[in-house]
Amino acid sequence: MNGADTAWIIVATALVLFMTLPGLALFYGGLVRARNVLSVFMQCFAIACLMSILWLAAGYSIAFGDGNAYWGGLGKAFLNGVTAETLSGTLPEVLFFAFQMTFAIITPALIVGAYVERISFGFVMTFSGLWMLICYAPVAHWIWGGGLLAGEDWSLFSEGVNDFAGGIVVHQTAGLAALVVAVFLGQRRDKSKPPHNPGMVMIGAAMLWVGWFGFNGGSQLAADGTAAMALTVTHISAATASLSWALWERIRYGKASLVGMVTGTIAGLASITPASGSVGPVEALIIGGVAGIICQELCGIVKNALKIDDTLDVFAVHGVGGMFGIIMLAVFGHADWTAQLGGLLVVGIWTLVITTLIVLVTKAIFPIRVSDEDEVTGLDLTSHGERAYDMTS
Template identity: 70%
Template sequence: MNGADTAWIITATALVLLMTLPGLAMFYGGLVRARNVLSIFMQCFSIAALMSVLWLLLGYSIAFGDANPYWGGLGKFGLIGITGDDLWNTIPEILFFAFQMTFAIITPALFIGAFVERINYAFVMVFAGAWMLLVYAPVTHWIWGGGMMADGGIFGAVGTKDFAGGIVVHETAALAALLLAIMIGPRKHRTTPPHNPGMVAIGAGLLWVGWFGFNGGSQLAADGGAAMALTVTHISASAASLSWAFWERVKFGRSSLVGIVTGTIAGLASITPASGFVGPLEALVIGLVAGILCQEAVVLIREKIGIDDTLDVFAVHGVGGIFGTIMVAVFADGTFIAQFGALAIVGIYTLVLTYVLAKAIGLFFPMRVDKESETNGLDLSTHGERAYDMNS
């Protein structure tokens, strides 16, 4: 056990949890109408709690067990037999469990942005739990748990390179988001502006800081690799923020606060798979391209195709994560076969399982709330609370 590595991953674990609570909650919450902000907070907190329990019982074992290349098995069910003295490389395995748990929390939390303001809370909870166990955990095993896409697997000696989750986190969550947005249909009021851009900016800032743990912590050591991952993460986020704002200025004559912070997230998502394999100049290029690429993806999905992916989950996280995954083959030691092959296999698997799970769960829990609840807002109709008391 290495004390410095352990201390850093403890810190990184806290930073990644910060990304969901309160980072993502505030980022998404500020983007919706005032009558729905508490529903976002509720979904984020509930998913964090549920994924933690499910990760303990089954998820960690499925992802990081050693049953076979396709399925980790149930040998680590409930962490039975694992103590604080057991190691994963140079850190306690119980700490590795906790660090990976925060990834299992934020991944299903990401896709709630696609169907806000009209989703049934019970459906969200049941679907998110099943999806994490049957989609996220197996994909994690394939790439990070020594499974079929790791080095020596189906793509040969050089396996799929995904340092911190371009495929495992961003592609899976974004494809699920896009499909669910199509299945549930558009909102009644699609053009409603964000109710609190300031809250959006604060949430984005928390995500930016938390991403240092997300990418830097994925090195699983307190060394130069972690320092480089942290640095390139910051450079990509900065570059994408600027290129997004610049492209808005070119097209519309002004740059918006919500726009620049969305560019920040695009840069962070894009550098995630490459953060352990590229240097600062490559990160600068990735970020500059990501800010424009993801902005154009927003226009394509929202305006030209007409899908109400409400908070642009696929355009930002999906396009960004896929772009960054491909850049590993361009700038680093990944191969195009391994990178594109993994994107294709994981993409098909995610779409099929997401569709099957949504249809099956929808038989028992309706996906969408009724029209009256949607009009009145989910805060009051679902949770009996209001975010703002205008009379006080």
């Protein structure tokens, strides 16, 4: 065990959990109407709790157990055989488990943005649990656990997919799953209302930005120069994408909005995620600058051309951003084109098929959508019996 590595990953684990609770919850919560903000908080918080238990029960073993090319098996279910002395590289394995658990928490939580304001809570919980175990955990095994796409003996590609912190594993899977759920849900009854609290959106985005240092810097699993560079390029990409989004918005619409600028921040962070272990600051400038424009354009394409009500643009920001970063690794010569594109294709097909099957099974058990009356009243009151604000004062 290395003490410095262990200390850094303990901090990184806390930072990645901070991304979901409270960062993502505040970011998404500010973007919805006042009558739905608590439902978003509830969805993010409950998903964090459920994923933690399921990661212990089976998720970690499926992703990082000693199985085969396709899954890790159940040999490490409930951390069987793992003690405080067991090592994973230079880290206590229980710490590696905890660090990866925070990734398993935020990935299904990202999907929340696609279905806010109109989905039933029972569906959210059942779908999220099944999706993490059946869709996310196997993909994590394929790329990070020595499986199908990792470049080892049984890999599809000799060099393996280069996905340092989750452009495919986290952002592509969540983005495509968001599209599938949004298609099944259909359009909201009324999409005319703006975000109820842009200040809350900014605060959440700022927390995500800080937490992302653990997300990307921690993925080196060591306290070394690569971790320091990953942290630095993460910051540069986020800053550049924030400005390029705001500038593009100003060119197109005449004004740069706060919500737009901080959405650009998230686009830059998602895009640098897979590349943060390989690129330098100038490459990060390019990635962030382009990401702020292409992710903004994709928001309009999904909503207006495809007519898919991905409410908070999960696919356009996270999905497209993550896939863009994967491709830029090949553009800059840090990865093999065949492996990068092949990884996107394999995981893309897997995610679309498995997510569709999980939605079909789950909606046969729980209604996927609340009633029209509940949607008009708001999910805070109808699903959870609470209000975020006193509407009479």
